[in-house]
Amino acid sequence: MASYDNLLADVPTDLWIGGQWRKASDNQRFDVIDPATERTVASVASATVDDAIAALDAAEAAFPAWAAKKPRERAEILRKAFELIMRDAERLAKLITVENGKALPDSRGEVAYAAEFFRWNAEEAVRNLGQMSVAPSSGARILVQHKPAGIAVLVTPWNFPAAMATRKIGPALAAGCPVVLKPASDTPLTMLALMPILEEAGVPAGVVNVIPSRSSGKVVGAMLHDPRVRVVSFTGSTEVGRVLLREAADNIVKPAMELGGNAPFLVFEDADIDAAIDGAMIAKMRNMGEACTAANRFYVHEKVHDVFAQKLTDKMNSLKIGNGLDDGVNLGPLVNKEGRDKVIELVEDAVSKGAKVLTGGKTPDGAGFFYPATVITNVPDNAKMLNEEIFGPVASIQTFKSEDEAIKRANDTEYGLVAYLYTKDIGRGMRVSEKLDFGMIGLNRGLVSDPAAPFGGMKQSGLGREGGHEGMMEFLETQYVSVSW
The missing domain is CATH 3.40.309.10 (Aldehyde Dehydrogenase; Chain A, domain 2)
Known part of the structure; x- marks a missing residue:
């Protein structure tokens, strides 16, 4: 039991906003349960709508400098994040097992899989390629480039508390977008534990923000109705995906949805x-x-x-x-x-x-x-x-x-x-x-x-793709410039 408690002793349990740990604005918290013992293992800050807006403020402030970084600079940070996760792989695997329940060999596999999204997207960050062609009828040049879409709201499930988040964070950061992540209430600890690792890797304050919350609908809904949010990436049930799509429609927020399967x-x-x-x-x-x-x-x-x-x-x-x-x-x-x-x-x-x-x-x-x-x-x-x-x-x-x-x-x-x-x-x-x-x-x-393949489904199983080159494209907007010289 001592090692179990020591594992949890160093895990942050507050909100990560703008590179700082914060209490929830109303000081509310919720318990995290070990499903193997039904024991409460941690009490985590529960973000409010005000906290969500503060996270968007932090992301907005960080966006210009992060988007302006050279692709290689972003790539090196992502590569460093991969190395640091693998350094801490055993600790993270045990943490996943404590809050999710999966057996340790399964958790170790998830950590390796999760880390790989940073290594893969470190390589993708330098391959945001455009194109140039000559318009057949006018003779004008057609220049096409891909720009960071803007702030992305990420909503992740409990079944893969590390991998479902890194699968979104990696391509978003490679594209030049800051993110606000709302992890599942059953398993918030893994993502909170990842934040010091990303900070050590060189991710600037405000580029990644994590806001666990028991008021998920209100918090996510408020962010989707904020005009600064340009992408919502969700993994979860088709039922909840439909709700988020309706919310995203009001501000025409670009959706990436990985939903249910059968x-x-x-x-x-x-x-x-x-x-x-x-x-x-x-x-x-x-x-x-x-x-x-x-x-x-x-x-x-x-x-x-x-x-x-x-x-x-x-x-x-x-x-x-x-x-x-x-x-x-x-x-x-x-x-x-x-x-x-x-x-x-x-x-x-x-x-x-x-x-x-x-x-x-x-x-x-x-x-x-x-x-x-x-x-x-x-x-x-x-x-x-x-x-x-x-x-x-x-x-x-x-x-x-x-x-x-x-x-x-x-x-x-x-x-x-x-x-x-x-x-x-x-x-x-x-x-x-x-x-x-x-x-x-x-x-x-x-x-x-x-991580190198486009993950996603047809019909009621979602929109868009995660992984592969397609994963980064979900966080980019295509811009066309018509020019003659």
């Missing part, structure tokens, strides 16, 4: 089953299944269903559940009681409609928001878990007979974030990939997230 995982009869199982464990169990990219609906060809289901059950049974800080644990608790209760509801609904539980399905006794790794077969089409994000360690399996049937059922959702498929036939793999209405495809891979 990922299918297709296993064809010619698939390498062992490889598919390994991919399924990553696609389903990363962060206990609490990810928008998590495989939600497993469609397995009827010829290989039984062997796939048995091997997946064996793998799920091998997972050790417990406090993510303990050695050997690879399945921690869900983030809160509401999240666990939702998983319980979805499983009970499926079972009541005829689904069969191969393993798991029962909440363990004791403290903590734990739910076991669960495999369910014979899931009926009217089960709620086929149409809603499970956001937990539950794999629901159905069978299919033909390629066309698999494609049709995979596409039968309002979401379009990511899909996975396994087949040894690369022709089939590419053919099916092109017919799937999803922004990302994992072809014989259970992991698609990569």
Whole structure:
């Protein structure tokens, strides 16, 4: 317990505005809970609308100098931030586990992933390329350049408290934009702990501001109605995304939205089953299944269903559940009681409609928001878990007979974030990939997230892209100059 407390002793818990730690203007605070123990581990300042406006003031003051920096200067700061995060990787990983619940190996992976967004965008900062051409009819020169859009409001979720923020901060800073970040109330500590690291890396005061708040709607809404805000980048549920889009419409704030998912995982009869199982464990169990990219609906060809289901059950049974800080644990608790209760509801609904539980399905006794790794077969089409994000360690399996049937059922959702498929036939793999209405495809891979790739979805799963070159473009405005000489 001593190391646990020592870990938290140095974590800031106030608002980070203009390069300074501040109390909330009304002195209100809220508790952060360790989901493994249900213990209160910190009390964090809860920002008000006045605090949000103060953060915008700080960002506005910092914007001209930051935008005017040479791209290489911004790049070197981002590269330094990458190095410092990796230096402090173990401390940050343990902090993620304490406030989010995920097992320590998973948290270590997140820290490395989060840091990579600074390294990648350090390289992107110097590649804000324009173009020049001759207008065919007038002969005038067409000069195109990309300018920093302005202040960006970033709203991040609890499931990846480091990576979902750095995926936004990195490209924004590379583009020359200052940011105001509102982290999720369940997991604010990781981002607060990152601020001294960014300061050490050379990020000027006011360029990055962090304002945790229990009054999220009021605080974010006030910022979106401030004319100085030009970009809003949000990761979270489609329901909340729709609300923010309506708010952003009043001032025509540029939106970047990474929203919900309902990922299918297709296993064809010619698939390498062992490889598919390994991919399924990553696609389903990363962060206990609490990810928008998590495989939600497993469609397995009827010829290989039984062997796939048995091997997946064996793998799920091998997972050790417990406090993510303990050695050997690879399945921690869900983030809160509401999240666990939702998983319980979805499983009970499926079972009541005829689904069969191969393993798991029962909440363990004791403290903590734990739910076991669960495999369910014979899931009926009217089960709620086929149409809603499970956001937990539950794999629901159905069978299919033909390629066309698999494609049709995979596409039968309002979401379009990511899909996975396994087949040894690369022709089939590419053919099916092109017919799937999803922004990302994992072809014989259970992991698609990569800082160098454009992350994002179709349909109700969002607008815009994060990562790759496209990520920085979300924080830039295109300007065209017509000139003759």
